Amino acid sequence: MPIAASILLLACSVLAPPTAAQTPDTTAARIDSFIEGAMKDLDLVPGLSLAVVREGKVVYAKGFGWADLERQEPAAAETIYYLASLSKALTGMGAAVMADEGRLDLDEPITRYFPDLRFPPRVAPADSITVRSLLTHTARFRNSGVNFYTSFVDRYDEEDLVHVLSGYSGPSEGFSYSNTNYAIASEILERAAGRPWQDVLAREVFAPVGMTSTTAYASRLPVRGLATPYLRTERGFEARPPLKTDRKITGAGGFFSNVRDLARYVIANLDDGRIDGRPVLPAAAVREVKKPQATLSATFFEFDRHAYGLGLYRAEYDGNLLLHHFGGIPGGFRSHMSFMPRHGVGVVVLQNTGGAAGAFPHIVATYVYDLLTGHPDAESRARRRLDDLSARAPERVRSLTRQVDRMDSAAAAGEVPGLHRSAYLGTYENPRLGRVRIRPGVDGLRADWGEIDAPMVPLGGNDFLVQWQPGYAPVTWTFLLSGDRVQGFDWGPRPFRRVGTDEPASGASANRRAPSPRGR
The missing domain is CATH 2.40.128 (Lipocalin)
Incomplete structure (x- = not known):
């Protein structure tokens, strides 16, 4: 029998079939049984936290497994995870709030903030690219160097950033998802506000919504209550070192949060900026973030994406509009935040591994949606998804193990360099x-x-x-x-x-000069 069958038969034997009339307690019990069984039998996820929103309230918030295996620290609803690209949803909201307050014009050219920026002739003129086009991934240029450098290496100073964009950008058309767009957008927020962009998001979004555990500063994270990233190899779960420092964080993928905070953010999105009837975000800004602003046609998992707003995808799932953004990195985290306006429901799933278990947050989320909307085939659909993940996981685990072991194998070979x-x-x-x-x-x-x-x-x-x-x-x-x-x-x-032969390593620079000193 496939492992998913044993998981779901347990749930079915205890709980009534999913119907719109099922009680909240029954729904919670089904979710508990499903996640606990799947995590045990798959053995791919060390820790996971889930929050469910319905009718303006957080109706479910719980952790499963371990936030840190070595310290035996359980995952909880309060456990903080790295969000990766889910951060774009928060950056987009920050820009929309600033625009609503008249402190940022989404339709002004980015050259207002980078006046020396000039793209190569084959790329659209820099003064034709707007702040909005960055936030909607329609900016008509691409730059893989900026993408990589800002994600993994360091922060550019302004002169270096302008040089690399001016000299090494290529053309792009239509919707073209890129971290580069949001890395530049966060720099623009900083220039427009006159304060660090991280503080802009804290003031304009996190504080009003009540996201007290959310930050864009790795240096401000707590020692306890923070999920450790893990990679699942053939040896088991292997802890990964911290992935981010303050200088390797941008608005494209730099925030840390928990499911309780993100559930509050979902509530505000579902109710035009209100929580418990009280305005916390400008209604116009919330509508601006959610409305379709770029068209696309793509399927991710079982979500048929057709448009993008300011940091939110618009997709169809089972005939329902699903607004969402996800995130992930191979060496440690996956994040899922989504909501269905028609039903007034939303789901947040955070886990501290990626790799072979990358699809698991989406499996959990779709199962929850199927229960909440009374889908008659909730169990069989979840069984199919789990069986598919289970079938693909072993090869993915083997591949990741080979990848991890490649460095050790090379070191064990004892090769000697050609020169001293x-x-x-x-x-x-x-x-x-x-x-x-x-x-x-x-x-x-x-x-x-x-x-x-x-x-x-x-x-x-x-x-x-x-x-x-x-x-x-x-x-x-x-x-x-x-x-x-x-x-x-x-x-x-x-x-x-x-x-x-003896110069210190530093940030990005052109052959024209040494990079400017760091440390700001």
């Missing part, structure tokens, strides 16, 4: 991705890049294996020589040239 390790020391620069400093470490060479510090494992000759982020595949660097002197290295199509 001192020959590789120094600073290397790519005009889009900034400077990397290679320095001696306790067990070999290490690479410093912005906020990242990574080991370099020799593969033989002048090749090295480097892993910047847990959960992501290691990359190979091939060093280029002129005689016996290292001139630079290639990282796929990204060449870095050597610019010094």
Whole structure:
């Protein structure tokens, strides 16, 4: 019997079939049974928290499993998780509130805030790109370097950001989802408000809604009550190191929150900015965020997406409009926030793993929606989804295990670099991705890049294996020589040239100059 069948037969044997008339206690019991059984039998999710909203109230809020396995700290409704791209929904609301207050014009060109910005000829003129087009992912340019750098490495100063955008952007048409758009948008919020963009969101969104545990500062997170990220490998759940620092957080994916806070945010969205009948957000701003502003056609999980607002997708699920945004990173978190205006219901699911269990929050959410809307096939639909996840998970777990083990296997092979390790020391620069400093470490060479510090494992000759982020595949660097002197290295199509032997690593810069000092 498939594992999902055993999970759901238990629920069915105790609880009545799902109907619109079922009691809240019955619904809660079905949800409890479903999640507890699925987590036990799948063995893919260490911890998960769920909140359900109905008719303006949080009717369910609970944690399952462990926020931290080593400390045996249970997951709870108050457990704080990293939200990843779900953060865009909050950034979009912050922009809409500022626009409603007259402190930001969504339809003004971004050159008001970056007057020196000029795109290459093949890209739309910079003064034709608006703040709104950033927030709706219709900005008509793309820049993978900014996307990667701001997500994983460091924060640009303004001159570096303008240089990289001006010199290395490509054209884009229609709806084109990108973290770059929201990274730039958060910088614009900061310039428009005259204060850090993180504080703008706290003042305009988090505080009025009562999101007391939500922050965009990694440095302000509590020691206890914070979910540890895990990667599921063939050895079990392996804890991952912290993924974010304050300088690696943008409005594209930088917030931390819990399901109780996000449930309040859902209530405000469902009731035009009100909670318990009291206005907490401007109604016009809430409507602006939710209305369709960019068209698309895509299916994610079982959600047929057809439009995007300011940080919210619009999709159909089982004939119902579902507004939502999700988030995730391979090495530790998945987030789901959604709501159905027609039924006045919403669901928030946060879990502290990604990888093989990436779809589990959506399985939980759709099961809850099926129960709340009285779908007659709620159990069989959930069974099918769980069986599909169960069938695909083993190969995904094996793949992630191989990926994690690649660094260890390479180190165990004991390969020796082609040159003495001192020959590789120094600073290397790519005009889009900034400077990397290679320095001696306790067990070999290490690479410093912005906020990242990574080991370099020799593969033989002048090749090295480097892993910047847990959960992501290691990359190979091939060093280029002129005689016996290292001139630079290639990282796929990204060449870095050597610019010094003892300069400190710093932020992104062009070949034109050294980057400006950090620390603001």
